[in-house]
Amino acid sequence: MTPGKGGPVLEVRDLARCFGGRDGRDDALAVIEGLSLAVAEGEFVTVAGPSGSGKSTLLNMIAQIDRPSEGTIHLRGETILAPGKADLNPGWNCQIGYVTQEDNLLPWRRLLDNILLPLRAQRRLDADARTRVAALIETAGLTGFERYYPHELSGGMRKRASLVRTLAYDPPVILMDEPFGALDAQTRTELHADLLRLWSLKRKTIVFVTHDITEAIALGDRVLVLSRAPARVVDEYRVDLPRPRDVDHLIAEPAFARLYESIRQSLARQAPKARRA
């Protein structure tokens, strides 16, 4: 792995995660094995992999809501997670944000209350924070919907709210697990643009997991391709497309097409053996 400018902010070394195999049984299923990656300050890394390749498991471990079987995770050189380490510390003291597949908004709280909840939890909800949140809500196009309950909003708006909720408390590293997976193509494209706009305001370090190649290229500085389970990083592509990117017109560029084809072939090699023969 070649982290860009500066040392890596987030580093994963030889990570492994097995499921099952308890009670002395010998059928442990390795979902991840020998996975290493490093992410530089302010870098937007996308991780593409076949379904079932442990992408969510990887992010769950970085976010510390799951524990690795082997390997370590480091944040700015500090070991934040190792197999023998005591209790998990989800979010590592709010240093690592996590936007999950489901929006995980509280159904009984209005949009604004949902977005402010992390700040309230961290006792950082002051006038400044409110102003910042209002600006984020504006950028995400959610102004006017602050008093709505999640079920009264569209899927795209809920995603935006979930994104803004994490951006609002400003964690230096943000993990995203196919956050736009369940949306229609049009809404996805809009949200890609929104995400890039929000990201350009304050260059967060982002690890974005997806199975969509277009999305991986359109958003990322670098695309990592995972093998099928047990997953590790098999290929790495630098995305040299200029920013700010116009997601809508990106697809027409020759550089995009070349990159798309390389990544597609890389992923195809990860298809089950039977289909390759």
Add this chain to the structure above:
Amino acid sequence: MRIVVYRAVILALILACWQGASLVFGAHWIPAPAAVMRAFWLQAASGELWYHARYTLAAAVIGFLIGGLPGALLPFLIRRLATLRAILDPYLIAGYGAPKVALTPLFILWFGIGLESKVALVASVVFFLVFFITLAGLDSVDQKLIAAARVFGAGPGLIAREIVWPSAIPYVLTGLRVAAPYAIGTAVVGELISSNRGLGYSIQAAATNFEPAKLFVGVVALALIVLVLNAVLDLLEKRLLSWRPTGGIAERAQTSF
């Protein structure tokens, strides 16, 4: 509107069947609706109905509170104590399954034939119902919401207030809702077995004196009490669950027409 009309039609049908049965089997066995309504009015006007009803209501409400409050609160206390839950589990299941009505003679022995024995009986029934439904609600809290909240720095207190409690409210209310008619019914059974007041006593006395109309008055009064109680709980639920997309059964049925 449609629902009200259909409800009226069903009420008319019930009354018609009732009237028909009364004609076929004789008013001595099944008094006609009109006769029951007359008796109802007489008893209500003389204050006799309210005299008995308020006794039954007192037993039901006090027992409901004494059993319902710990039934709703205890699950919150033992929610995270897995070992204690495992230890208590068989006793709670046994307590839930044991027919509490069979304990009535014992309660009468301990508390006498007055209000206290009915209160104890009602509380013992209500407690287990509310307890188990609330516990099931706490177990069904969406763990993903909790994981997400922990990632953004929520402590146990905030998680309990913002996630666990709001997700459990519908279950607590369901528990109370299921328990409410049981509270009334159990109080009546207690009175049937041994009492000198209450609707159960009144029904028992009417049967002994062969006054079927009076007996029916007691049953109708109980049905009305349960309906009123349900309406009150409906209001409470609407207030507490105002965030929910749909309200009561009626609203949901209407949208599906």
